[in-house]
Amino acid sequence: MGVEQVGLLRLFHEIFLKGGNRSLFVRQALHNLRRALQGTGLQVYPLTPLTAVVPLPSDAHWEALRQRASFVFGLELLSRAYRVPPRMDAILEAAERLTAQRRFASFRVTAKRQDKSFPILSPDIERQVGALVQTKTGARVDLENYEVEVVVTVLPRQAFVSMGEERLAGGIPVGVSGTVVALLSGGIDSPVASWRAMRRGCRVVFVHFHSFPLVEGTSREKAQDLVRLLTRWQNHSILYLVPFAEIQKRIILTVPPSHRVVLYRRFMFRIAEALGQAHRAGALVTGESLAQVASQTLTNITTIGAAVQRLPIFRPLIGMDKQEIIAQAKQIGTYPISIIPDQDCCSLFVPRHPSTQVTVAEAERLEAGLDVHALVQEGVRSAERKEYTWPEEEP
Ligand code: ATP
Numbered sequence: 001m002g003v004e005q006v007g008l009l010r011l012f013h014e015i016f017l018k019g020g021n022r023s024l025f026v027r028q029a030l031h032n033l034r035r036a037l038q039g040t041g042l043q044v045y046p047l048t049p050l051t052a053v054v055p056l057p058s059d060a061h062w063e064a065l066r067q068r069a070s071f072v073f074g075l076e077l078l079s080r081a082y083r084v085p086p087r088m089d090a091i092l093e094a095a096e097r098l099t100a101q102r103r104f105a106s107f108r109v110t111a112k113r114q115d116k117s118f119p120i121l122s123p124d125i126e127r128q129v130g131a132l133v134q135t136k137t138g139a140r141v142d143l144e145n146y147e148v149e150v151v152v153t154v155l156p157r158q159a160f161v162s163m164g165e166e167r168l169a170g171g172i173p174v175g176v177s178g179t180v181v182a183l184l185s186g187g188i189d190s191p192v193a194s195w196r197a198m199r200r201g202c203r204v205v206f207v208h209f210h211s212f213p214l215v216e217g218t219s220r221e222k223a224q225d226l227v228r229l230l231t232r233w234q235n236h237s238i239l240y241l242v243p244f245a246e247i248q249k250r251i252i253l254t255v256p257p258s259h260r261v262v263l264y265r266r267f268m269f270r271i272a273e274a275l276g277q278a279h280r281a282g283a284l285v286t287g288e289s290l291a292q293v294a295s296q297t298l299t300n301i302t303t304i305g306a307a308v309q310r311l312p313i314f315r316p317l318i319g320m321d322k323q324e325i326i327a328q329a330k331q332i333g334t335y336p337i338s339i340i341p342d343q344d345c346c347s348l349f350v351p352r353h354p355s356t357q358v359t360v361a362e363a364e365r366l367e368a369g370l371d372v373h374a375l376v377q378e379g380v381r382s383a384e385r386k387e388y389t390w391p392e393e394e395p
């Protein structure tokens with residue numbers, strides 16, 4: 001074995017706490033990584049229980065690994081390393097080559113001697129490597145305030161020398177928490193909520209309601225663009241586009257304007273729950289945040305949620321304020337799509353100041369004049385199903 005460039009990946013620290021389920025989490029994370037690396041030619045090899053190694057044939061492969069791995073939940077750190085035989089001369093040579101690639105004023109060396117039969121103790125590895133790097137680069141050793149850290153890891157048949165690490169997405173590998181249905185509007189909040197559910201290991205099926213052709217089709221386009229973007233974190237997505245105009249027309253016949261938004265939502269949630277059955281979904285996810293708008297008072301959230309029969313409703317943003325949500329949307333990349341002006345179907349036939357206090361009893365009374373079951377079935381039946389894959393399959 002000669003000197004080989006590799007990417008070293010460290011899995012999310014929380015996976016370490018999973019006890020008997022740990023191997024399941026690790027397998028899912030590596031499976032998701034392999035899917036994300038499709039088309040790059042890169043291979044993934046488990047190294048220790050919480051690390052994996054990806055050999056890098058070229059610099060271009062490093063860029064591909066960085067980019068693709070950043071979308072895989074369950075991975076925490078990535079560093080570029082040399083893999084060498086577990087001998088001191090090879091380690092020193094790798095440290096010299098690695099530190100010649102970058103200028104820095106101060107550094108420290110950390111040795112992790114995981115093979116306890118390696119003849120040189122960690123403090124001695126650190127001293128030898130430190131002395132060499134100091135001589136070759138002129139940088140000074142600073143154990144506390146270092147600019148770069150050179151890490152030497154010695155395993156039974158191989159050693160790694162790395163410098164600098166990048167933080168990846170963290171979180172739980174998509175798939176281990178099962179499937180959820182996210183209600184995705186074209187707005188800022190629900191894409192962030194969906195992303196947060198993915199980061200806790202959920203596979204997300206998306207449902208978007210639109211009033212096209214009653215209003216122009218921008219929100220449909222936005223929902224599709226958002227799903228295309230969010231698919232990078234879960235490799236594959238399904239989006240249901242549900243035409244809502246006909247259902248709304250029925251609702252407005254009997255429901256006063258002040259109560260319509262809450263009623264619209266109750267139908268949306270029911271249809272989303274019904275669509276989730278085919279996917280064995282275990283929860284609904286929304287972008288609701290307490291007190292943000294009229295439909296999100298405690299009373300209205302309760303009344304909307306009461307329409308859902310079987311599933312719990314997850315509201316990952318419930319305690320976040322708008323500025324925090326916007327910051328996260330910018331970080332994920334959904335923000336520029338979300339702020340494109342559109343006409344949300346819920347603004348149709350509703351007053352500027354809808355009721356903040358629609359009780360469950362009132363909603364049920366208003367729905368008594370509607371064939372709820374038939375309307376929900378109509379929504380399910382007319383849903384248009386779209387699929388997205390990332391990275392896109394090669395032709
Ligand atoms: P968002 O920014 O996600 O639109 P919001 O703060 O505008 O959220 P509301 O418009 O009150 O809040 O919607 C609350 C939640 O209901 C949304 O976060 C979303 O989960 C769901 N929702 C609203 N409109 C739609 C829609 N047209 N299609 C699917 N889900 C919707």
Ligand code: MG
Pocket residue numbers: 185186187188344
């Ligand atoms: Mg909205």
